[in-house]
Amino acid sequence: MVSQITSFSRNGVSDWLVQRVTAIILAVYTVVVVAILLFEPQLGYAQWRALFSATWMQIFTLITLLSTCAHAWIGMWTAGTDYLRPHALGPGANGLRLVYQVSCSMILLVYMIWGIKILWGN
Amino acid sequence: MKNDSRPINVGISDLLFRFRWPLPALTSITHRIAGVVLFVGTGFALYALDLSLSSESGFEELRGLLLSPFGKFISWGLLSALAYHFIAGIKHLLMDMGVAETLEGGIFAARVVLFLSVIAIFLNAVWVMQW
Numbered sequence: 079m080v081s082q083i084t085s086f087s088r089n090g091v092s093d094w095l096v097q098r099v100t101a102i103i104l105a106v107y108t109v110v111v112v113a114i115l116l117f118e119p120q121l122g123y124a125q126w127r128a129l130f131s132a133t134w135m136q137i138f139t140l141i142t143l144l145s146t147c148a149h150a151w152i153g154m155w156t157a158g159t160d161y162l163r164p165h166a167l168g169p170g171a172n173g174l175r176l177v178y179q180v181s182c183s184m185i186l187l188v189y190m191i192w193g194i195k196i197l198w199g200n
Numbered sequence: 201m202k203n204d205s206r207p208i209n210v211g212i213s214d215l216l217f218r219f220r221w222p223l224p225a226l227t228s229i230t231h232r233i234a235g236v237v238l239f240v241g242t243g244f245a246l247y248a249l250d251l252s253l254s255s256e257s258g259f260e261e262l263r264g265l266l267l268s269p270f271g272k273f274i275s276w277g278l279l280s281a282l283a284y285h286f287i288a289g290i291k292h293l294l295m296d297m298g299v300a301e302t303l304e305g306g307i308f309a310a311r312v313v314l315f316l317s318v319i320a321i322f323l324n325a326v327w328v329m330q331w
Contacts, residue, residue: 123259153235196250
């Protein structure tokens with residue numbers, strides 16, 4: 079068996095589980111943030127700043143950002159390996175898929191570092 | 201003699217023109233498309249978070265962006281992609297647990313996803329218009 083060197087955890091079952099666990103984390107964060115925005119429509123800068131200065135919110139946000147990156151890596155990998163194939167697109171597809179996968183990974187890495195800077199750098 | 205039960209290679213054109221798309225297939229591809237939209241949308245969200253936390257004037261600048269018609273439209277689009285991906289994702293998790301795995305169950309679950317998503321996308325529009 080050839081191992082998939084571009085998949086998130088090099089293991090389909092592990093990727094499957096990571097996809098589900100991160101989905102739940104992303105869902106909970108979405109509900110919490112939407113609830114805050116809905117119940118505080120007149121939210122000002124001071125309150126917003128205080129919220130993101132709270133340790134629990136910083137940890138929650140960073141875990142969510144990590145989850146986003148893992149979840150999106152697995153999702154974009156799955157879509158790429160389904161559609162960017164020589165069978166569907168011709169002989170150039172393997173090279174194209176590698177470029178696509180490396181690009182997705184780099185963008186997610188940028189998101190991760192950018193997020194850390196937003197949370198702790200500003 | 202031509203053997204019609206022979207396996208065939210399925211290409212993009214077959215997918216687009218040869219086969220009928222059942223409802224669960226349509227909700228599945230929409231889930232993927234929404235996911236790719238959110239991959240890009242995460243960049244928008246980080247930009248907004250960065251601006252909102254940079255300073256008081258950055259916060260007000262973001263408020264101005266979100267109140268402009270274009271900002272409202274982008275917000276509505278991304279919130280709608282998020283809502284759809286969220287609802288279809290919950291269906292996925294339920295199906296992982298063995299819920300709605302039959303043909304009828306799958307079609308019913310796809311209809312529920314569409315129904316709830318239409319409501320959520322409408323509510324997003326209401327939210328975005330009045331904020």
